[in-house]
Amino acid sequence: MTRALPAAEAKAPSPSPAPEIAVILAVFRPDPAQLEAQVASLAGQILRPSLLVAVIADLESGPLMAQTAARHGLRCEIVTPDRGMDAPRAFAAGLAAALPLTAPGSLIAFSDQDDTWHPARLSRGAALLADPAVSLVHSNARVVDNAGKVLHPSLFALERRLPAPGLRDLLYRNTVTGMTMLFRRELAELSLPFPGQAGVHFYHDLWLALLATATGRVVRIDEPLVDYRQHAGNAVGAVSRRRDWRLPRPSRKALHHWARRKATSYALARYLARCVQARVSEAVIGAQLGPDRADTSALRPYLRRRGLGLPHLADSLRLLLTGHADLARIAASQFIITAGRLAWSLREALGPGLLAALSAFDTRLYGLSPGIAPPEIDSAGNAVIRELALAPPPPPARRARPAATFIDARKQPSWTPRFDAPESAIVLLVPTLNPTEAFAGIATAIDIGIGLAARGHRIRMIATDLPMANPAASRAFVEGRAAGAHPGAAASITLHCGVTGDSCGRDGPKISQHRGDVFLATAWWTAHVAQSLIRTHALHHAQFHYLIQDYEPHFYAWGTTCADAEASYGMDYRPIFNTTLLRDHFAGLGLCAPDALAFRPSIEISRYASGHRAPSAAPRRLALYGRPEVERNMFPMAIEALERFTTAEHLGPDDVELLSVGLTHEPVEFSTGARLTSLGKLPWEAYPEFLLGVDLGLSLMYSPHPSHPPIEMAASGVRVVTNRFGGKDLSRLSPAIISAEPTPEALAAALCRAWVAPPVTRAMREIDLSPLGLAMPTLIDRLSADLHPLLNRRASAA
Known part of the structure; x- marks a missing residue:
């Protein structure tokens, strides 16, 4: 539990030797003057830090940082990661670098690059940490503008923060700011590694605050000890909480979107609660933490598999009575989601109405014998007499279903353009902008948008299908992808929710656009959206651009969808194909010119080809790209091919280890005793290391588009079997790839050849992807050159 101290009480309990303090500073394209001011404030501390660990998250500012620290006489350790980092990962890397350089009993502080610390920032915190029961100290802050002018004297008051939040309160909303924190080295050890996340959904300060609250006391100093600089480049920024009570609009669709957004917040809270519980339990089991130091009882509502979430409802009432209506709303929403989770699960367990399901089953039985239904029986057990025994039963009264419910809503825009934008832009239509839902195809589209922004275009990214669950996380996701190759591009990109509902925020059902906008569709239904907008509003450009990444009609059974x-391929568009293989397939169908734009897969071959492979050992390892839910990955055929292969080669569990990566599924046992174990989706960072320990691969894709796994496996030195499709033959890229006809017999025979083939050579691992299309930068250059005249001509006319 956090204990709040007034300024007069927050003093040293007794004199003691000054502890060593390490400061972790994340550096990302800093303003030199603001960085200078912050480092000067570090050097000017009453209790001067003994070490500054600077993590160069932008990969470029190391020299500037080293020079600035040297001018102020600070010992500085420069940490430059292999790749650009967001704030949570940068601070995690800083902690990992600081631990070997600090002694037990040391203290650690986080620092932003553009704030300034008051001289007593560290000394006041260190004095309170002399109490061994205190794990973490944090303070208030003044909010200042870019020039240092005070905007608000108290960050606590501005954000109406709880003075003494518990674990659940922190999961409703974090109230501990990283740049005001000072904590023990032992807490840093406990915190690493940080829980994983796709994009940015939680920050380092929340994770540290949760662990500190679960394992000790958190003390709050009410006096501002930091000037928190508020400007357009803040990763999060201070937010006023005085007008945060919004109810969802009274419509079924709006309520659905509201529930989806709240469920996203609940899922994050539940995830973090389980991570805290697991981390604390591991520390207790490993004797890193005494059992008396751990109290995670407040997390029980998140840890229970069943429950109505009544503690959340009690929290809501408590927070409402203490004047925190916005937090009460969050707690109430978590109660609703918890109760709804149980209700939904019960409904799923019972199916679509137990009586209706039983009745449907009985109808099928009677259809088998005697072929007609028996007389109806009422609830009292009496026969229902009809005037005409042979007359069919009257149809039950049913409410008519609106025709609109039969129409695929994805094909029509859910928003109305508000034509007040000052200049035209490229409008990128993507199904979602939520980081966890932005898989390879959507990420590729976003990368193209970022590349066009870097070349001087204004980009409007619109989520057409799903509301942005967390706009800040979506923004951080786009900025993170832009940070490496295209720094500054994000400034020309705006994100919009094109789905009607409360979660769409200020855009609501209207989005600011320009009649000279050029659309870039990324899926067949977004092509329908683009055509509808162009025709409905008589936009200047009748033709849109269409990013085609597979032959999408084959994703569905023959029918309406x-x-x-297929109808989207008859519209007026300029195509951009993901690989020449897909383009050639379309050209063969007469759907495009043979020289249409096509780009190669964005596979970093060196990331896989540079790894060192150890000699093979028994049992040899075979990896399957296993995704049972995705039809085009042909999981059943892969299993049949493996059954034939293991039988033909007499391979049992002592001979081959079968592993499946992709989507989690149940184990599969073969007739020889060999067993396929599913590893699910591997972390991106661990995937190359995993492949270096694989001998054979099996990766299928019944589509003209080449999937990435066969190429990544071959570059890693894996002898991999895949299937042909029309003109697609990946064996032309490397002898390490064996392409076979998509039949179980042919695939099994290819696996047998791969089993006895010699190891993959270094030359085979160096794969040239140029036959598959233009490099992404070249593609974007060509696309930019096509778009500039369209946008500039309309801008000139306007």
Whole structure:
């Protein structure tokens, strides 16, 4: 539990030797003057830090940082990661670098690059940490503008923070700011590694605050000891909480979107609660932490598999009575989601109505014998007499279903353009901008948008299908992808929610656009959206651009959806194909010119080809790209091919270890006793290391588009079997790839050849992807050159 101290009480309990203090500073394209001021404030501390660990998150500012620290006489350790980092990962890397350089009993502080510390920032915190029961100290802060002018004297008051939050309160909303924190080295050890996340969904300060609250006391100093600089480049920024009570609009669709957004917040809280519980339990089991130091009882509502979430409802009432209506709303929403989770699970367990399901089953039985239904029986057990025994039963009264519910809503825009934008832009239509839902195809589209922004275009990214669950996380996701190759590009990109609902924020059902906008569609239904907007509003450009990443009609059975997808290829557009293989397939169908734009897969071959492979050992390891839910990955055929292969080669569990990566599924046992174990989706960072320990691979894709795994496996030195499709033959890229016809017999025979083939050579691992299309930068250059005249001509006319 956090204990709040007034300024007069927050003093040293007794004199003691000054502890060593390490400061972790994340550096990302800093303003030199602001960095100078911050480092000067570090050097000017009453209790001067003994070490400054600077993590160069932008990969470029190391020299500037080293020079600035040297001018102020600070010992500085420069940490430059292999790749650009967001704030949470940068601070995690800083902690990992600081631990070997600091002694037990040392203290650690986080620092932003553009704030300034008051001289007593460290000394006041260190004095309170002399109490061994205190794990973490944090303070208030003044909010200042870019020039240092005070905007608000108290960050606590501005954000109406709880003075003494518990674990659940922190999961409703974090109240501990990283740049005001000072904590023990032991807490840093406990915190590493940080829980994983796709994009940025939680920050380092929340994770540290949760662990500190679960394992000790957190003390709050009410006096501002930091000037927190508020400007357009803040990763998060201070937010006023005085007008944060919004109810969802009274419509079924709006309520659905509200529930989805709240469920996203609940999922994050539940995830972090389980991570805290697991981390604390590991520390207790490993004797890193005494059992008396751990109290995670407040997390029980998140840890229970069943429960109505009544503690959240009690929290809501408590917070409402203490004047925190915004936090009460969050707690209430978590109660609703918890109760709804249980209700939904019960409904799923019972199916679509137990009586209706039983009745449907009985109808099938009677259809088998005697072929007609028996007389109806009422609830009292009496026969229901009809005037005409042979007359069919009257149809039950049913409410008519609106015709609109039969129409695929994805094909029509859910928003109305508000034509008040000052200049035209490229409008990128993507199904979602949520980081956890932005898989390879959507990420590729976003990368193209970022590349066009870097070349001087204004980009409007619109989520057409799903509301942005966390706009800040979506923004951080886009900025993170832009940070490496295209720093500064994000400033020309705006994100919009094109789905009607409360979660869409200020855009609501209207989005600011320009009649000279050029659309870039990224899926067949977004092509329908683009065409609808162009025709409905008589936009200047009748033709849109279309990013085609597979032959999408084949994703569906023959029918309406298949026809809708195929109809998108008859619209007026300029295509951009993901690989020449896909382009050639379309050209063969007469759907495009043979020289249409096509780009190669964005596979970093060196990331896989540079790894060192150890000699193979028994049992040899075979990896399957296993995704049972994705039809085009042909999981059943892969299993049949493996059954034939293991039988033909007499391979049992002592001979081959079968592993499946992709989507989690149940184990599969073969007739020889060999067993396929599913590892699910591997972390991106661990994937190359995993492949270096694989001998054989099996990766299928029944599509003209080449999937990435066969190429990544071959570059890693894996002898991999895949299937042909029309003109697609990946064996042309490397002898390490064996392409076979998509039949179980042919695939099994290819696996047998791969089993006895010699190891993959270094030359085979160096794969040239140029036959598959233009490099992404070249593609974007060509696309930019095509778009500039369209946008500039309309801008000139306006």
